[in-house]
Amino acid sequence: MSKFKLNRDYTRLNVRIKNYPERKEKLLINDYGKWVLLKEEEYKKYLFDDMDEVLFKKLEENHIIRTPENARDILESFRNYNWNVGNGTSLQILVPTLRCNFTCKYCYALRRNVDEQGFDMTEETAKKTVDFIFQSPAKSMVIEFTGGEPLLKFDIIKFVVEYAKELNKKHKKILDFAIVTNGNLLDDEKFEFIRKNKIGLCFSLDGPKDLHDFHRKFTHDPKKSSYEDVSRKIKFYRLEKGYNRTFAIPVITKYSLNRYKDIIKEYVLHGLPIFRFKYVTYFGFAVKGWESLFYEPEEFIEAWKRVIRFLLFLNKKGIRAQENLASYILMKIVNNRDPGFAELERPCGAFIGQALYDYDGSIYTCDEARTMDEEFKIGNVYEDTFYDLTRNKLCKTMVSNSSLLSFNCDNCPWYPYCGICPVENYKMHGSLVVNLPSTHRCKIHKAMIDYLFDLLLHSPEDAPYLRKWGDSLDNKIPEKIPSEEEFDALVKEFESKYGE
Ligand code: SF4
Ligand code: SF4
Known part of the structure; x- marks a missing residue:
């Protein structure tokens, strides 16, 4: 004292x-x-x-x-x-099938062809999985369906939702559901079930037609436009049917890095105010095409900063739009609240925050881990209890490893806002223990936090908008969506003002 x-x-x-x-x-x-x-x-x-x-x-x-x-x-x-440390596993990711009718350049899921056999979850495994999931002490949980293309096994989605709701009458958790989908198999019948059960729908939308179709092709008809299909579905279910629980996300590759204005235009015109400039990650099929897909972190950051400047410009023109990862960082900075977003978690969520249940009942530490053969498999819904896995040595290692306390972060000021991914480190560098400041992810996150703080502290015309981003992610359908011509006029004004 x-x-x-x-x-x-x-x-x-x-x-x-x-x-x-x-x-x-x-x-x-x-x-x-x-x-x-x-x-x-x-x-x-x-x-x-x-x-x-x-x-x-x-x-x-x-x-x-x-x-x-x-x-x-x-x-x-x-x-x-630090609420996430003792919260219990709350993000429960389930793979109804590994099959998919698309072949995307960066697919991290290592999807299987749509007509291959043996990659679907059975009802028995689904039931065991839900029983396992409900052993988590988390008071609020999201069950997220991913793939492959999960809508190929809509029967399993229905079964899981109904069975989980039944179990929840006893457990009384705050229970939410989400489907990550390419959108192609969505129809009115499925949508009615989705709407009735308030299930979040997360589409992939990589930008305008040329970009989206280049990244994301149908397996059986590579020339058919997947953009037209998903664009129609988003407009119909989000804008015409007014379903607010629709989201979309693009993956940014070398091909799309400098097309940010075109990509944001797609989001604004589809009535999607939350936009994520998501860097491609080193998993699954992206590994094969890494040289052609990825960029240097510095190139990515320069493009990301332009994204932020453009979105702030749109905000000042009355258009609601915010970048997703920036908003999560700002929640930590502005409101001193950890939003529990997997990519910024410290320690990372390996089983303590999330778990992935594969189609055959295998349990992995997280979504990314399932692409790593057996290395990050921690159990099986048929053999293990939740309690067994809380004592799993790999999970413990990953949690202590990702607390960042033992690495070369020196006195990095951004440590409280940062998060790392041990699985990605292992995949890229062959070890859980790496020199963090030399990794892509560190370089990107460090520059993001640095830039956002600088704007918050030193740019009075931008700070109020960024503070708003840090308050919440507002996914409501905007009351007014600009026409294409109005948006193009704004782009021109931005370009003449900022020279970008
Ligand atoms: S990214 Fe999704 S839609 Fe594309 S191939 Fe992989 S699983 Fe299918
Ligand atoms: S930004 Fe990089 S150096 Fe800083 S805490 Fe995060 S990983 Fe460590």
């Missing part, structure tokens, strides 16, 4: 520091992401126990120092920020 000249007791908490030398400012961030921006003179006063009342209050309110007055609040904030 120190005593400063106002005769008040306090303890300095551990902080990381980001310097803005040209502005003579220092950003101090504590271990659970609360922060304060100080002028250099203020920093010196903090350092040399020479604070006045105003500075003391500022540091106390932002948990840079602990005092008898804020000690309880600090404990509470620390617990809230």
